[in-house]
Amino acid sequence: MKIVVRDVTFAYNSHAVLHGVSLGVAEGEIVSIIGPNGSGKSTLLRCLARVLQPRRGAIFLDGREILAIDARQWARQVGYLPQAGGTSFPITVLEAVLMGRKPHIRWGVMPRDLEAVERAMRYTGVEEMARRPLGELSGGERQKVLLARALAQEPEVLLLDEPTTSLDILHQLEILELLRQLAVEQGKAVIMVMHELNLAARFSDKLVLLKDGSIFAAGRPEKVLSVASLKAVYGVEAVVSEGRFGLEVLPLRPVAGRGTLGGDDTT
């Protein structure tokens, strides 16, 4: 296992957000953390990214407790994309991606840094935007640039917080395919928080379904996403079917607001 989370508990002040979460992620694996708003998805990811420190339990990267790893060493192994956070002062796309080399740079920029930047920008298809200000890009382009920054770090693990939220469907697919490719071809472990269940199911090897800060179910998508689990966790009536391209989830209505029932599953 590349990453092991063992019995992690986290609380903001006295408000507990995670209770005894444990999971493992192997190399080349894509794991999506799903669950309703406030279920602790982002908190779990932020614990994994060392932004937050668990109150109890520990997280291990290659068998080493992550809080014990030197910051620079850590940054060379783990890339983290938080949810869209704006910059206060404008920077260009090239400068943004070059920042990914920070853990490798002492002060001067070496040719190999620029090579890594170029490789990362080509990989996500933003190389012709190098001179443009980051703030002028569309949401989808911007996300590709930020992914390029994480790749310029040359990490073994990628952590992403809702990488496709607020992107159009083309950009959603492009980003997820890039992640898929990174996992399959380069063996990177990818852990992301996802809201869109169909995309999460299609592009992930495993899903982790959180409910109130605990893991409700984890494993292969078809095992985790079921009519019963969606009802119990999200409070939603849904149809789950095995479609041509994998699992298909169609949410119907909130359980609480049930007016007419039955018959839906046959459509």
Added chain:
Amino acid sequence: MGWSCKGPMFTLKHRTDPWNQGRDCTGRARRFLALRPSPVPRPRDRRGTVEEIYASTTFRKALLLVGLVILLAAAGLVAATAGAAQVGAGDVWRVVAGKFLPAYRGTAGELARTVVVDLRLPRILLAVITGMSLAGAGAAMQGVLHNPLVDPYILGLSSGAAFGAALAIVLGAGFLAPVYGSVGPYLVITNAFVFGILAMWLVYGIARLRGTAPETLILGGVAIGYLFSAGVALLKYVSENEALKELVVWLMGGLWGATWEAVRLLFPLVLASQAVLLYYAWDVNALLAGEEVAGSLGVNVRRVRLLYLGAASMAAAATVAFTGIIGFVGLVAPHICRLLIGNDYRFLIPCSSLLGAALLLVADTGARTIMAPTEIPVGVITSLIGVPFFLGLLLKRRSQISL
């Protein structure tokens, strides 16, 4: 099987991957790539490779740096020759060379030497040092506090220093009063410095309780600033005529108090502060992308913020203690440089510092010559020169940053 693909297999277009040239995709990737919309050919990059773009933008940044050094040298020469006493550029050279180059054997007139060495040179150097420290501090604080409206005085520093100075001028009280015995310039200087640092330290201490978030620091600075300003107002109200005048002049700021002693004291301090700001330039670059990202890039956000604020405030407080409060340079010089070369702190710090030095030097030369023998407050001139230039750039470039 989670990935069952019951429909007809899509054909996979060959795709070269710069990271993985030639290696075939595995089955699962193949299926996913098959879903990829037909690749749109991207326009060939006409503007060069990353390496070329980086080289050209870096060249432009370096060019500005060199240009500013030349501008500063020229301003220094003008300042050395401008004034009531007629001293030509040749005299200036002979005097300066005679003073700093032991091997130089030329001689200059006694008058020229006195005017240049005793009066103009320390004033020029103090202007340069002050401009550097204020503008460098402005750039630094704007960066780590993520706020373009911040200047070196934001952490209550100016009000603290003003209160310290006022205390010394009006009441003759201060930390070192027993040492000096009477109210002298040193009492004002040490008091201004101590209270400037005290205010900043207070603000930082308060902000620490809330994790030193930029908002807490800025708002805490504003609040503490008001507190000390109230103290200054009270001291003004109770002061005698003589002291009031001295206090008002101090608050306006100016470089008339320049001495070699001040230069010798401030120079190493400002140099050290600049060294710290440059050393952490990459960390601050990363910090511009947000605290979480910076953390994930291996930056110790808290430490960088403390060191940056500390180094910047220390230099600013020290110079302010000698010159009084000189506004605007610290706010505007970094922004002018930002508009010209963007936000790479490796270049922004030295460029801002040099521009601040040049701006203050030109302004001070104007201040002491335009209405000679009366001196105009230097802050008036800085604004008169800086504001039109800054607004012109702002309107021309808008949000664009040039590279």
